[in-house]
Amino acid sequence: MARAIHVFRTPDRFIAGTVGEPGDRVFYLQAVHDSRIVSVMLEKQQVQILADRMGLLLEEVHRRFGTALPDEPSVDTDPLVTPIEAEFRVGTMGLGWDSDSGAVVVELLAVTETELDESVVLDDTEEGPDAVRVFLTPVQAREFAARSDMVIAAGRAPCPLCGEPIGGDGHICIRTNGYLRTPGFDPASWFGEES
Template sequence: MPRKVYEFNNPRRFVAGTVGQPGDRTFYLQASDANRTVSVVLEKEHVQVLADRLEDIVDEVVRRGTVPPIESPQEDLDPLEMPVDEEFRVSALGLAWDDDLKAVVIEAVSGESGSLDEDQIFSDDDDAPDVLRVTIDAAAARAFAVRANAVVHAGRTPCPLCGIPLDPAGHICPRQNGYHRATLS
């Protein structure tokens, strides 16, 4: 099957979001322009790392004076656009700063076609895996990172003792060594 490249240059919207209840959420990257919306599935950890690295890139280009300081990013609190149809599952992410465009290039690469070679990220080979390629300015990157961090941290609350997410049905905390506190009546 030929490679599919979903390319968005300064999309109307580029966000991370979830579908499902905390503890059973599926994480998505979603890019939209006037005519189409593309959604890809990725792991929670991918979303966190992407947000962190985008923050680092934006901080660095602002520090160097490449782009002016970004006051406060425009918040996007809207849900994912429906229907959320998965194009592919992400196995690798690539980030780059394009100095000519003064923009961040994000590439989410599918891993469904077998093993992924590092050289296939940012590749234009026809035999490379499917890819979602999004180019956004520094302000949009900062706004993406703010929302992505909120999405990641909107899950289950952590146990105050061990930090493991609490389940609605209960939690056996390893810090309590299997014991429950006795309650006085």
Template sequence: MGLVEFDPPDRFVAGTVGPPGQRTFFLQASEGRRLTSVSLEKQQVSVLADRINDLLDSYAGGEGADHAAAEVVDNAPLDTPIEDDFRVTTLSLAWDEDRQVIIIEALDRDPDDPEAGVDPEVLAEEPRQMRVVLPPSRARAFARRAQSVVSAGRPPCPFCGGPLEPEGHICPRSNGYKR
């Protein structure tokens, strides 16, 4: 697979498949008939959204403003088929000053330590990478949707902050009593 680049994509979104507590998180980019879906952890989606917002606040000025992002809202579900091309282990984010765009890279292994935590079968293959280039307004819209997707899961326990299951959970802050 190697490098798959979307500069810019027709669509770039974060989404999930499955019920709360058992969701699989995806980043999905499409351009024309080409569709790439990669799976990753909930925390990776959350951190990516936060860092995009930080980067836009620091560098994009008015182009990354909320009103500009409101014009490119995408609340549609993930495109099908939803099959991950690879599992993301490393994300990188950059601001291209000349083009005034954000560059997001998702990799299947750490380029500084390619053998760390990677299945030996995967190591035999060529590294897989997805690169997405977004203007500030689309990056802000992506970050908003990603934050919404992350927060749509199980509500947090008011005592310990852990996720609440429909049947309750054993709360360490209440000496193990079910809440």
């Protein structure tokens, strides 16, 4: 079967979003142009890595080519377009700079059981996993990174002692010798200190 490559050269939106409650969220990336919508599922860590690397890429492009860095971006806070039907789960991600169009290029490839030849990333070969390829202006790239940071931060609060996320029912904290930690726990009170 032929490989499907969904290309968005001038997307109206390219955003990260979630479905579900903190601790049980499913992460999506969604590209939108007019009435065309493509959603893919991925892990929280993949969203974080993509946002971080996008910021580093913009800084490198500015340093090497003098491309202006956008100011503080406005953040798209609208929800994902529903209904959400994921095309695939993301396995490999590619990130690059297209100097001809002055765009950040993001490629998201489907999980595959076979070993992936890196030449498939950012290429139109007929063999390989399905992909979504999005071209973003520097402003859109900054906006994507800023929204992604907000989406990731909206998860469960970290435990002040061990750093692990605290769920709605608390968590077993290794720093309290296995005692159940509940949300709102003040570590100063545990050590007999006034807060």
